Amino acid sequence: MVEVSMEDVWVEIGGVEVLRGVTIKVEEGASYAIVGRNGAGKTTLLRTLLGILKPSRGRVTARGRGRILDMTRTPPHKLAELGVGYVPQGRMIFPDLTALENLEVAYGGPVPGDTLEWIYTILPELKRFIDRKGMYMSGGEQQIVAVARALVRRPSLIVLDEPLEGLAPRVVKSILDALREIKASGVSILITESGTISRVRGIAENAYGLDRGEIIYSGDLDGLERDPEARRRIWGL
Amino acid sequence: MVDAGFLVAQLVNALFYSSILFMIASGLSLIFGITRILNLAHGAFYMLGAYIMYTVMTALPGGASAVLGILAAGALVALIGLLVEAGLLRRVYGKPEEVQLLLTFALILVLDDLAKMIWGPEYKSLTTLPWGSLAVGDYTIPVYHLVAIAVALASAVGLWLLFSRTTLGKKIRASASYPEVAEALGVDTRRMFMATFMLGSALAGASGALAGPVLTAYPGMGTEAIVLSFAIIVIGGMGSILGALAGALIVGFTRTVMAVVYPVLEVALIYIVMAIVLLVKPTGLFGGREVERR
Ligand SMILES: Nc1ncnc2c1ncn2[C@@H]1O[C@H](COP(=O)(O)OP(=O)(O)OP(=O)(O)O)[C@@H](O)[C@H]1O
Ligand SMILES: [Mg+2]
Numbered sequence: 001m002v003e004v005s006m007e008d009v010w011v012e013i014g015g016v017e018v019l020r021g022v023t024i025k026v027e028e029g030a031s032y033a034i035v036g037r038n039g040a041g042k043t044t045l046l047r048t049l050l051g052i053l054k055p056s057r058g059r060v061t062a063r064g065r066g067r068i069l070d071m072t073r074t075p076p077h078k079l080a081e082l083g084v085g086y087v088p089q090g091r092m093i094f095p096d097l098t099a100l101e102n103l104e105v106a107y108g109g110p111v112p113g114d115t116l117e118w119i120y121t122i123l124p125e126l127k128r129f130i131d132r133k134g135m136y137m138s139g140g141e142q143q144i145v146a147v148a149r150a151l152v153r154r155p156s157l158i159v160l161d162e163p164l165e166g167l168a169p170r171v172v173k174s175i176l177d178a179l180r181e182i183k184a185s186g187v188s189i190l191i192t193e194s195g196t197i198s199r200v201r202g203i204a205e206n207a208y209g210l211d212r213g214e215i216i217y218s219g220d221l222d223g224l225e226r227d228p229e230a231r232r233r234i235w236g237l
Numbered sequence: 238m239v240d241a242g243f244l245v246a247q248l249v250n251a252l253f254y255s256s257i258l259f260m261i262a263s264g265l266s267l268i269f270g271i272t273r274i275l276n277l278a279h280g281a282f283y284m285l286g287a288y289i290m291y292t293v294m295t296a297l298p299g300g301a302s303a304v305l306g307i308l309a310a311g312a313l314v315a316l317i318g319l320l321v322e323a324g325l326l327r328r329v330y331g332k333p334e335e336v337q338l339l340l341t342f343a344l345i346l347v348l349d350d351l352a353k354m355i356w357g358p359e360y361k362s363l364t365t366l367p368w369g370s371l372a373v374g375d376y377t378i379p380v381y382h383l384v385a386i387a388v389a390l391a392s393a394v395g396l397w398l399l400f401s402r403t404t405l406g407k408k409i410r411a412s413a414s415y416p417e418v419a420e421a422l423g424v425d426t427r428r429m430f431m432a433t434f435m436l437g438s439a440l441a442g443a444s445g446a447l448a449g450p451v452l453t454a455y456p457g458m459g460t461e462a463i464v465l466s467f468a469i470i471v472i473g474g475m476g477s478i479l480g481a482l483a484g485a486l487i488v489g490f491t492r493t494v495m496a497v498v499y500p501v502l503e504v505a506l507i508y509i510v511m512a513i514v515l516l517v518k519p520t521g522l523f524g525g526r527e528v529e530r531r
Contacts, residue, residue: 097410108408153423
């Protein structure tokens with residue numbers, strides 16, 4: 001099991017403060033949505049949580065498998081070893097590797113047969129293009145590979161950056177079904193969403209509202225829609 | 238009437254020369270393809286390989302010392318590559334190209350002077366090649382040349398196996414495409430870049446070792462090698478191992494044939510070929526995945 005948290009985190013990119021005093025906690029066994037408009041800082045928040053970006057101030061900590069990592073000074077690959085899967089925004093499938101090779105890279109060796117079978121039960125479509133190179137896949141196929149790639153180490157937390165962005169309804173449904181099944185198997189989920197929260201209902205029960213780099217709401221997902229400050233700043237209602 | 242022995246001897250010459258060129262150019266291309274750094278000092282690494290070979294072969298007599306020399310050159314130059322990568326280049330990944338080029342150019346000057354301090358300014362050559370030669374008609378073929386060709390072939394096959402069949406090779410390719418994503422998925426990308434740089438450097442060192450006893454070792458020999466390597470990877474396509482192989486064969490054969498047929502154009506023709514390839518296919522013969530990478 002794994003738990004990650006950020007405390008009063010400030011991140012500056014090109015002289016602009018993109019995160020301003022963010023404090024969040026992802027507790028083991030629980031699932032969260034980070035909701036905010038385009039440019040609110042969702043991707044920056046996730047990249048900081050994963051240790052890809054280093055904050056100018058604040059603490060980023062991960063605990064799991066009996067270890068505590070200070071992610072402000074630990075290379076991100078250590079977090080993957082702790083059991084955190086990642087689905088980046090824009091899918092980022094390695095273009096000259098096949099779907100299976102994409103999984104192999106994330107696993108760190110040939111993917112064990114039982115792990116692949118387990119992934120096929122969650123994402124049955126994957127079987128159809130498992131030997132196709134990333135550059136020859138459609139956006140929907142790439143998204144399925146991106147989720148599969150995040151599962152291959154059998155993580156206890158999976159972090160997804162707008163995994164439903166720009167997908168046809170049928171693929172959205174496949175991904176949502178997969179995420180529900182992943183959650184049901186005991187994996188925690190941290191997902192970002194820039195539009196309506198109805199899509200992430202049933203996947204995350206908790207929410208953080210993010211606007212201009214500040215956390216403006218923290219509580220349960222349904223409460224976000226009723227919170228006047230969040231309504232105004234996130235949806236302009 | 239052209240003599241068959243002459244043709245075979247020239248063919249082996251061309252293949253030998255192409256082998257040397259392939260090994261140095263594939264190392265340069267590999268490092269560029271993965272780390273995006275054009276290591277101008279790659280030729281100096283080749284020069285160090287030639288000197289190390291000279292030292293080993295003069296210190297220990299016999300054919301076994303040649304094998305030892307090639308291995309020592311590969312290993313020592315890989316080690317130098319490790320120091321250069323971890324100490325200098327790691328700081329300039331993703332920085333402006335002029336910074337990277339200046340740094341690796343400075344490295345040439347340092348390594349050239351280092352070579353002069355250790356081995357002196359004069360040319361270092363061996364009087365005889367190990368392993369004797371075969372007679373073909375009135376001509377002879379040094380066995381050494383055949384061994385060098387075999388080493389280059391083995392390197393080509395090894396590189397192909399590494400990058401297409403092993404997880405390590407795939408992790409290196411993934412790190413080249415999306416370093417941050419690879420890292421967040423559990424790949425130690427720093428180690429991948431380091432391994433790539435060491436492998437490319439080892440190829441330069443081994444190439445210099447193979448070339449040394451035939452072409453002699455001297456300070457500045459890296460410059461000619463690096464310029465030819467550029468031509469080769471431009472012809473074959475930046476970052477492509479297959480391209481380096483094709484480019485090395487084209488350059489190796491062009492030079493060997495022209496040296497016999499029309500020496501005036503021996504070097505010029507290489508650059509004419511390069512210019513034609515650039516005009517017809519700007520990404521080189523086997524390049525072109527470049528576009529979708531960035
Ligand atoms: N590399 C960068 N250089 C300059 N500005 C950046 C960079 N990365 C992010 N920003 C800026 O930081 C802010 C937050 O960006 P971020 O990508 O975190 O937002 P987001 O909430 O993920 O947006 P979206 O919903 O569009 O993905 C934006 O204003 C963006 O322009
Ligand atoms: Mg984003």
